[in-house]
Amino acid sequence: MKKWITFDLDGTLMQNPFGKWVFPEVEELISTQLQRQFKSTEALVREHELRMNQNRTVEAYDWDEMVQLLLKELQLDLEINVEQLVLKHSIDPKIYLLEETVIPTLRRLKEQGYSLATVTNGFYKYQYPVMKELGLSEWFDEIITPEKVGCGKPDVNILRGLQESGTIVAHVGDRLDHDIFLANETGVPSMLIYRKLPEWLRILSPKKRAGSAGFLKICEEKLKVENPLISTTPYPPAYIPTHVLYQIEELLECL
Template sequence: MMKRWITFDLDGTLMQNPFVEWIFPEIVCTINQQLNQVIDIQELILEEHEIRMKENRIVDAYDWDDIVSKVIEKLNIPIKVDVTQLVKKHAVIPKIYLLENNILTSLNELKKTGYSLAAVTNGYSFYQVPVMKELGLDILFDKVITPDLCGYAKPDERILNQLLDDGEIFAHIGDRIDHDIILANKLGITSVLIHRNLPSNLIEIPFDKRNEDDQLLKLCEVKWRAENRSTAPFVNEGIPNYVISSIEELIIWGQVPCPKAD
């Protein structure tokens, strides 16, 4: 039987990883202890990430072990930082957490309706899986798709090839326009943007009408520009089919709706 997939982004959609608050600060402290001057190490790390993104080396842009290694090499200091081990060290509650109290319940409810769930993330497996296990997410997903395992990263449509070979993808849910919404729209999959800070007047609009509101469209454009640091025109592929303020709203629907007809 062909599977009925719903795919989810992880960071910013379901969970908070330990990178910003714990891992990057420890890396900065470790490197600065080897220097005679204080340098903005985190900025150097993010610069290397951005260089790879601009060169369209998106898979490499999320290899934090290699990125940190390159920064250390440029600084010419005799240390090694193992980011993978730092993730294991800091992947403990409350350093990491689910972004809603009822996320596990909501995902379980989706599975009960017959959907198979897949996590589709640009984070490497050895950074994501320890966090997922600690939070209880790992047992809810039938597949976890990551760049290091499949060779592609969002918004490259090929990241979803193995799921499309194994069934139909009904929806992709994520918090980024550039990675998640554009990916889904390119493939004709229902695109669902989760935005937990929607203005109250937009929350009052039915979920299937929100993307018709001019304020919501402007919000999407501003968000897309911030993600890309771009002044290029906003593209229709960046407009989500649906916008939700919580994962629980998926359960309120009763099922994930199909894309709107043109």
Template sequence: MGRLNEVLLSFDLDHTLMINPFRRWVFPEINRWLQSHFSEENPVNRLIREHRRRLLNGACPKAYDWDDILRSVASGRSIPFTVRELVEKHTCVGKVWLFADVLPAMDRLAQAGARMVAATNGFTRYQRPVTDCLGLTPYFDRFHTPEEMQCAKPQAAFFHFGKGSRVIHVGDRLDQDVLGANRAHQISVWIYREMSLELIKLPVSERNRHPLLSACLAARLHREGVPTELHEACHPQYVIYTLDELPEIWEQESGSEGISDKW
């Protein structure tokens, strides 16, 4: 359990720190196998529909159990692989990668004494092969995932891993990362790598309520399919365009001495 009032940094993984092999490699291979059993061009979409059905029915963590979803779609057919095996097969340099700002920022935070965890909706068996390959795993004290928490982002209960700590949660999705952290009364940080130069020039503390951000948030919320009544709840407390800006937030929220002067 974290010390009372300790600040814990939690990170989403996919599209926040790294790119996993699902979209470009795992799903296409599943699709090729399914095409031999279903007379449609992209039968892998059956998995996506089942995933969404489970989400709508509140079936967490089963909505993120891709092996179980595949078995359900296969309807008793013998599957010659597991999704975990496909992830391991395609997790190699060139098929998975980190954003360029990740390791320098993680090094700075680790050397400054920040405590960090992964907080992802991906099951550990699908995420650890990728974080191991990319050298991310040693930075995290723990992995918090749906099969452990028995819930998923954006449910507030997912963030109970913080216990006595204040959590700064960093993620790329407004509908999962920001909404979940806000619901749990934690500190939400939206990483928005497509930020315009006008916003980049602003101090980090001034971006989240600046009029320039409104259109960016509206477009992203529309893309994520967030109902209008949830828009305010999806408003991040901080907006960054690179992880290089995260130590400033950690320093401010933890009351630590400045680390930026050391680097």
């Protein structure tokens, strides 16, 4: 049986080109065609959030389909291919690894016999080009994406295939509402990567950080930003990580 370690991608291991490059280009193309400023990013994010709230966790990340829907609503005869824009912008310095130790850490985990998988809400066609360009793809045995498995995080079914082929010993991610909830709901050690960790928390071990009252306050504020619909009073245990990582290499001491 395999011993899996699963990772989120965006905000955990890498920076994708969507926020600073893909969405702004979509906005520029639409605004130029309309001959007026149009905030297409806001419209797309609203549609994304609506679909997430309706538990349509696959459709919520189909940016090509959402762009086509928006163009239809605006009655624009305009060709925009998000997949092609991702390919166009998947170059240095627009995309990058979030730490220099990402690849060395993945290498160490592989040397120790772990199987590695990404569990991401981004579609394969948007994620793989970025992973390949950054040298990430070769380290992963599986790339789990919503359109391949029929659901996205935080739906626990996204992990089903991995659980059938082995045991997941840790999930690492940067979001409480997606990653930490998912791991906790499935009984998997939940590792939150939080690179803004205050100095006074860095001196603690990853496990002790998670149990600190001070960090719980950070979680409350973070969860409010991630998902305002989730009540944080009292703070729900499902969104408390078992470990808090300041740097990705700290994962090695948690296994």
